[in-house]
Amino acid sequence: MSDRIHSLSGYMYEYQKSVQDPESFWSRIADSFHWRKKWDKVVDWNFETPDVKWFVNGKLNITENILDRHLYTRGDQAAIIWEPNDPEEEHITLTYKELHAKVCQFANAIKAKGVGKGDRVIIYMPMVPEAAIAMLACARIGAIHSIVFAGFSANALSDRINDCKAKMVITADGNFRGNKQIPVKEVVDEALKNCDSVESTIVLKRTGQDIQMTSGLDIWWHDAIEGVSTENKAEEMDSEDMLFILYTSGSTGQPKGVVHTCGGYMIYTAYSFQNVFQYNQGDVYWCTADVGWITGHSYIVYGPLLAGATSIMFEGVPTFPDAGRFWAICDKHQVNQFYTAPTAIRALQAYGTEPIEPYKLDSLKVLGSVGEPINEEAWHWYHDHVGKGKCPIVDTWWQTETGGIMVSPLAGITPTKPAYATLPLPGIQLVILDNEGNELKGNSVEGNLCIKFPWPSMLRTTYGDHDRCKQTYFSTFPNHYFTGDGVKRDEDGYYRILGRVDDVINVSGHRMGTAEVENAINEHPKVIESAVVGYPHDIKGQGIYAFVICDMDGRTEEGLTKEIKETVNKIIGPIARPDKIQIVPGLPKTRSGKIMRRILRKIASGDGDNLGDISTLFNPEVVEAIKEGASH
Ligand code: PRX
Numbered sequence: 001m002s003d004r005i006h007s008l009s010g011y012m013y014e015y016q017k018s019v020q021d022p023e024s025f026w027s028r029i030a031d032s033f034h035w036r037k038k039w040d041k042v043v044d045w046n047f048e049t050p051d052v053k054w055f056v057n058g059k060l061n062i063t064e065n066i067l068d069r070h071l072y073t074r075g076d077q078a079a080i081i082w083e084p085n086d087p088e089e090e091h092i093t094l095t096y097k098e099l100h101a102k103v104c105q106f107a108n109a110i111k112a113k114g115v116g117k118g119d120r121v122i123i124y125m126p127m128v129p130e131a132a133i134a135m136l137a138c139a140r141i142g143a144i145h146s147i148v149f150a151g152f153s154a155n156a157l158s159d160r161i162n163d164c165k166a167k168m169v170i171t172a173d174g175n176f177r178g179n180k181q182i183p184v185k186e187v188v189d190e191a192l193k194n195c196d197s198v199e200s201t202i203v204l205k206r207t208g209q210d211i212q213m214t215s216g217l218d219i220w221w222h223d224a225i226e227g228v229s230t231e232n233k234a235e236e237m238d239s240e241d242m243l244f245i246l247y248t249s250g251s252t253g254q255p256k257g258v259v260h261t262c263g264g265y266m267i268y269t270a271y272s273f274q275n276v277f278q279y280n281q282g283d284v285y286w287c288t289a290d291v292g293w294i295t296g297h298s299y300i301v302y303g304p305l306l307a308g309a310t311s312i313m314f315e316g317v318p319t320f321p322d323a324g325r326f327w328a329i330c331d332k333h334q335v336n337q338f339y340t341a342p343t344a345i346r347a348l349q350a351y352g353t354e355p356i357e358p359y360k361l362d363s364l365k366v367l368g369s370v371g372e373p374i375n376e377e378a379w380h381w382y383h384d385h386v387g388k389g390k391c392p393i394v395d396t397w398w399q400t401e402t403g404g405i406m407v408s409p410l411a412g413i414t415p416t417k418p419a420y421a422t423l424p425l426p427g428i429q430l431v432i433l434d435n436e437g438n439e440l441k442g443n444s445v446e447g448n449l450c451i452k453f454p455w456p457s458m459l460r461t462t463y464g465d466h467d468r469c470k471q472t473y474f475s476t477f478p479n480h481y482f483t484g485d486g487v488k489r490d491e492d493g494y495y496r497i498l499g500r501v502d503d504v505i506n507v508s509g510h511r512m513g514t515a516e517v518e519n520a521i522n523e524h525p526k527v528i529e530s531a532v533v534g535y536p537h538d539i540k541g542q543g544i545y546a547f548v549i550c551d552m553d554g555r556t557e558e559g560l561t562k563e564i565k566e567t568v569n570k571i572i573g574p575i576a577r578p579d580k581i582q583i584v585p586g587l588p589k590t591r592s593g594k595i596m597r598r599i600l601r602k603i604a605s606g607d608g609d610n611l612g613d614i615s616t617l618f619n620p621e622v623v624e625a626i627k628e629g630a631s632h
Helices: 008-020 022-030 062-074 096-112 129-141 154-164 185-192 221-225 262-277 294-306 325-332 342-349 376-386 466-474 514-522 557-571 597-604 621-629
Strands: 041-046 051-056 078-083 092-095 120-124 144-147 168-172 174-177 180-183 200-204 218-220 242-248 256-261 284-287 310-314 337-340 366-370 393-396 430-433 445-451 481-489 495-500 504-507 510-513 527-537 541-550 580-583
Touching (some): 008 022, 051 262, 092 096, 120 154, 129 144, 129 310, 144 154, 154 242, 154 256, 185 200, 256 262, 262 294, 262 366, 262 393, 284 294, 342 541, 376 393, 430 481, 466 481, 504 527, 504 541, 510 514, 514 557, 541 557, 541 597, 557 580
Parallel strands (some): 144 242, 168 200
Antiparallel strands (some): 041 051, 174 180, 430 445, 527 541
16 A cells, blocks of 8 residues: 655645545545445534544445455465464464455354344454454454453443344353463353343354353354355445444443444554554564454554554463563564553563563564553653664554544654654544633643544444434534543644543553442442542552442451452453452542542542642541541
8 A cells, every 4th residue: 555654744744635635635545445336425524413424335345455455465475473372382374365265264154153244243252363353254244243352251241242232252162361261151151141132152162171062052163164165255335334343431330332334444544554653564563452452453453454464463461471471472473563552561661671681672663552641661661671772662542432543653753752642643633622612722732632523433323322422422522522531732742641531540551431340349239339530550550449338247348348359350350350449438529419539539549638628528527537548
């Protein structure tokens, strides 16, 4: 593809063009893809309803652009290199030709099980190549995939299955993570007790652990593809047909299904991938995310494969068998672009530089960061010790809802500044609004990060509840998409993301709604009320701090907090388990009964002596007691 920016002046020029005439800009970029039928209009939009359409009436199949288009030009090139959890196990390379055959075959297999265009399919799998094959097979036949991160509990899984009324679940027997073997199918079995819509389950044999196969419902992956053709004619999709749903947390209790569609998502993920990472043909690119998150969707599978890249998928964890695993993989596969999360960098930083020393890391050209603000210390450590001072760091800001990277340096082109995501990509029209919705123009300003013009990979709706999409993203500031993040534009016009301004916390780069965690805590029969806030955590960025009012009923505090953590594990999964639980006699409330989270946030972050005037609270006396019991 020819839409690569090569210089800072090139970036400025493209950015100007993208704002002055977005239709010509995106139409030129979309032209280099394979369309069964070109679009009638580039964009149709209104942020009030909201209603956004890109490449209107265009017809395509994204997998033709990922697979068929590359068959003759790079059929024998590696598309996916899979690195297993155990370094002793052989890695697997799938060329574009092999991936094409496997996707077509699995597409035929799921079609034979009755899945068709528009049906929803849940993918609940470890990080194995079959997870990518399952995604692409769905896209091939027009089924809508919804991946649920395999660390979510049965309860969280069944909520998502029921919300989208999935017809099929694709899963595995188990999951290897470090020296643990985690049950996966067992969780699906538990979830399906509460789901009526699922007609069949396909199970990949990965760990070989004992599982229950229910006849008439469950079928092994290897049996499902036995004797099935490796040719499949892709379904013709409209640009605006749904490609996938991905559930994410918000400020209300229930996760919402963010919907992405075929045409715009395809164009933007490929375009942003090539420009941000400055990927060159033949490079080996590695993103360490899980396919259960948006980063895995856009920058392990769709973006890189659309661009004809070689993308590494890693099954394991950064510290197994030791804290040098990432670097061992970089050397082993001669990785050129490496993309990870600040929480992983901080976790590895804690081991010092010794685990890095045995490795050369001389293939690395670009380092990436995603998921949360990267603190300056971690930035420098990453830059100096991993990149050996020669690799630009692309600090990429974006969201599940944006589908692709929105603000980021272009590697080696945009001068970087630690902790700054720097500048918007072409086509991305950012504005900073104050709390009253006035635009803060010029530099050296701070406020709410909003976007005033659509971009191709933006969410279209929240599944089954369009009003929720409108309320969450388009109502706070009329005619703007509101990101939920605070931002600063410094004296050079560079953007620095300051973190969430809503009730969402970011734990190890994973988004958690505080209300969602509170709902889970409140499921414990002895909990009367709870309030959850984030607090600064050395490794995770933010930790989860829960203030809980309980009926102790003869229990010890230790016993009860353990039970509450277990409850959260069961309702959501280990990622939502509070780091700290403090049993409190009451929660600080306004006279109208609203919990004053600002006070709790200060206490949780050890700033309890700096609470300001609390005399207007309904129950100021409770604050002292909370401060006394606070754990730091
Ligand atoms: O607060 C921002 C933070 O992560 C949120 C989006 O979370 P999620 O939808 O799970 O997607 C994460 C991966 C794209 C944002 O609202 N965030 C993401 N990237 C950055 C970031 N905060 C600061 N700097 C970043 N580079």
